[in-house]
Amino acid sequence: MSGTQTQEPAEIRIDDMADPVVTPAIQAARHGPEGQPDRMTVDQVLAQAMADAGGLNDFGEDQGFRTRMAVTLQAWDEDEGLTRGGRITLLNHMVRVMVNRLRIEDLVKRRPEILDIEIDRPLFIAGLPRSGTTHLVNWLSRDERLRSLTLWESEEPVQLRALAPGEVDPRAARSAELWGAFEAMLPHMAAMHGMDAASIHEDNELLYMDLNCYSWEFQSRIPRWIDHYFAHDRTPSYAYEKKVLQVLTWHRGPNRWLLKSPQHMENLAAIKTVFPDATMVITHRDPIAVLRSLTTMLGYSDRIRRDPVDPPALARLWLDRIEKLLRACIDQREAWGPDQSADILFHEYMADQERVMRQVYRLADLDLTPEVEGQLLGYLEENPRNKHGKVIYDLEGVFGVDEAAARERFAFYYERFPVRQEA
Template identity: 40%
Template structure:
């Protein structure tokens, strides 16, 4: 039986009974997307009121204002965005409370992390999750990235499960029912290893918001700022996570990844000066068609209409920016601490490439590590099926013509052009 997945209703969704019921429910919602209601609810849920430095307020206001003015959002889309901002607001209060009560957290060292950078959909997720299978390295599971600090007075469930894990698991189950092909494009199960940019969320930062909703005003604001302070906030939350597990046998050397790093390489190196940085490289047209298909599929629930043309235009330009910044700044990383990983070679010998990364990082590829990595590979072969992409049929774009926008990138890096 073929595991191929053809999404033949991308632009004009055909809803299941469950999906239609959810869409109809969304039409009945009145969703407050404003700073005051979000902050008030966060304070109520945590019993806390110290937000730390107030510089986040204009950023929260900008997001609320931009999304409030978006007439294309469905009721469910507005609710999802508000829930994300609320989640970040709650985490900010909890994180600040920990910093206030335990100033020793900031003395924790994040030493010699291994960090993956690369375009979305370019093998970064697989490479991160593969290295996370090495029991000598610490990684960030999705459930912990969403809620880095437990709610006050919230203990484990009767079966010993962390309620943060259970909330993440419940959300994933619901997502699979509403958008069942997402598992094939980007698994979001609670133990899945996630991106550390989520830890910038409580500071209302990162390009992550662009993935949640069409946000050109947010993008331009993000471009206008030196992002060092956001990376420092993320680093400090990593310190908090390390400190919270100080009495366990968890390792303290982190393995991380985020596509945003491509356009922030100097900042990344400044904040993590002893990091080993591995940069994946894949044909950007393959990345774009995968990304816009995934986003378009999600829009059937979050927007009143799937906007294929807007998605393609926005993310073509966005990928260009990421890659141009990488081309401009790649040589600013120390050669002894960085390497380029071509996607077409990574998929043929992923463990071999991990071994090359480990050599740069001064980490031996032991027999146990090789076994752990091999077990991960075996367990995740074809786990969710394969999405068949159709850039021309679904988005009206000729792949070869689109590639002309990226000649600078093909010339600068070991990228294999995928014709057609």
């Protein structure tokens, strides 16, 4: 069983990428809510977070997060394409993750035993965006022996009160409302990267709490931030992520985590330092196919936060960024030996998903019981590829990328990992 579908998926063509149709909802998103500032200083962000957290004021040890915040704010000011609403959305996100940090520090201060919780042999999934990592983490999360991270839980990791029997967690309700409105504005997102509040999500949100998450780059064009990020050690930020995982485990076990993010691909050494007993699975896909998919997804969503959208500039930025990510991956790959890591080629993964499942379970020393195997195979039946439609990409025509020249830039990666080049 390969988990593939028998019926051809509907084709989705986004023909207004360069000059998007601006609906009233998108226009409102571009403008943003009245009465909110679209520019803030570090002190103003922290003051707003303390107010929103009910007066908590201890952000914990600062190993550079304030400096990273200042760099991020300056980089957003330099991003001339961001609309007022786009900047407000980013600032609100920054305030929210600082509220989370305040609540984490407060909880750990009151319950110091949290820091004694063992994070046992976590399973990390790394890989380029659009290389099957989301599918893999949601698939493996069917195994309840592994602790996984829902989108809503990643956004608000601290539970503030006990729930009544049968009560829906208000954090889940808030996330569902947010992402429901997002997908209502952008109906094709479900076919590219659905944001269901209950789905299993990247642990990027946990790195946000130390202001060291690369996902800012998905929402803005911030070369200053990228330069600062690569110039500094990210190990302390993964150590902070471990603290957040301990908090989440204290709320609800088990303590063996399943985690995934493309950002892990460029932080292999840091993860090995903080989680030395982990298992690392890295998916590899033709970076040109990744670029086609990623620029289409980001270019489509840019209409709610940028004016003009400028697809060629977006493609140039991500051509450079993917090269940086892949070079970092190759430079750090030897941090993980074959007894704790595996490289999964996308075309082989898609051709035989069951084989990959068994390979990962052997590597992680997890018993693949008949019950778990049935749950995992059931997921493949329920979630065929292109379930919500097949998006048609045009990297050269819409984004102005010379694919042949771009492939030459990635020759170093093709030589290291035998990914299949996708036409």
